[in-house]
Amino acid sequence: MTGRQPDVSALEARIGHHFDAGGLITAALTHVSAAAGAKRETYQRLEFLGDRVLGLVVAQMLYEAFPDADEGELSRRLADLVRKESCAEVALEWGAQAFVRLGDSEKQSPAVNTAILGDICESIIGAVFLDAGYAAAKAVVTRAFEPRMRSPRRPLRDPKTALQEWAQARGLPPPSYRQTAREGPDHAPEFTICVEIPGYAKAEAKGLAKRLAEQAAAAAFMARENINESGGQKGVA
Structure with a gap:
């Protein structure tokens, strides 16, 4: 595992969390294409974990914010908030695209694509959870997703x-x-x-x-x- 990126503190400031375990943020930013032939952890496992943490935090946020909403409305709101495009927007707001580690094949693209950015958002959330626990991850998710919860980017139904x-x-x-x-x-x-x-x-x-x-x-x-x-x-x- 490589060490922390020299200027990752700028990313940490935008996320709102300083990592005690530097290897976690490095792994959270490493695409599988950058690990080919090297013993380097990628964001895949962290993305799996972060997806579940994100869903739980957002579900709790919605449950508390909309006491009169039924299960169907809560489900629609949840799906809109945690969809890949929404996560990619959060990653862009954090400026995470400048820190993503890509292999040569992915570097040919002019910009990091939405799917990768969405995964990166979730992997960072997973990394925060492992680094400091649920409360820290909840704080990061709330800061990033609560404004979207209050003002949905698109209609919840047709x-x-x-x-x-x-x-x-x-x-x-x-x-x-x-x-x-x-x-x-x-x-x-x-x-x-x-x-x-x-x-x-x-x-x-x-x-x-x-x-x-x-x-x-x-x-x-x-x-x-x-x-x-x-x-x-x-x-x-």
């Missing part, structure tokens, strides 16, 4: 599903979708879809496919009626 659940919760018939127009050439048509729920004004939207137009119409209906993605009214407790 607008059609959210609108249907909103209608069902109010004893209304399910939304009905109707094509009102089709424009453009046969090879690239644009559809106009209208969504209707009894007692409410219809909403229309366009899309390059019927499914996309339906989603857009549902989103337009929700925006007009001030319905949030979880099926509640915005601004209403």
Whole structure:
């Protein structure tokens, strides 16, 4: 195992954890391609561990932050927070890409890819857990992921599903979708879809496919009626 990278303290500062065991952070940053032919630990085992630690911490965060959410909503929020793209974004915020150890084959790429960065995020979390325990890992995860929990980067469910659940919760018939127009050439048509729920004004939207137009119409209906993605009214407790 090689020693610590000379300037790894800058990365530690952004992570919010100083490693007592220097070999852990080195391993957490070492891609399997950099270990070919050498007795050097890679991030694979740490990534396995970190994935589980991340899931547990985020599940606890969600459980405490959303006391009225059911299992389905909590599961959707969890999946969004711990997906590979979200982890890669965290790794980029830490600046971890500058410290990743890659083999010659991977170095040909102009930038460290999303899959590797996502793994690196999880391996660092695993390394923190081994270095200082659950409390330290929880602190690192909370700092990095709580802002994302409070402000999701993407809808937790598609607008059609959210609108249907909103209608069902109010004893209304399910939304009905109707094509009102089709424009453009046969090879690239644009559809106009209208969504209707009894007692409410219809909403229309366009899309390059019927499914996309339906989603857009549902989103337009929700925006007009001030319905949030979880099926509640915005601004209403």
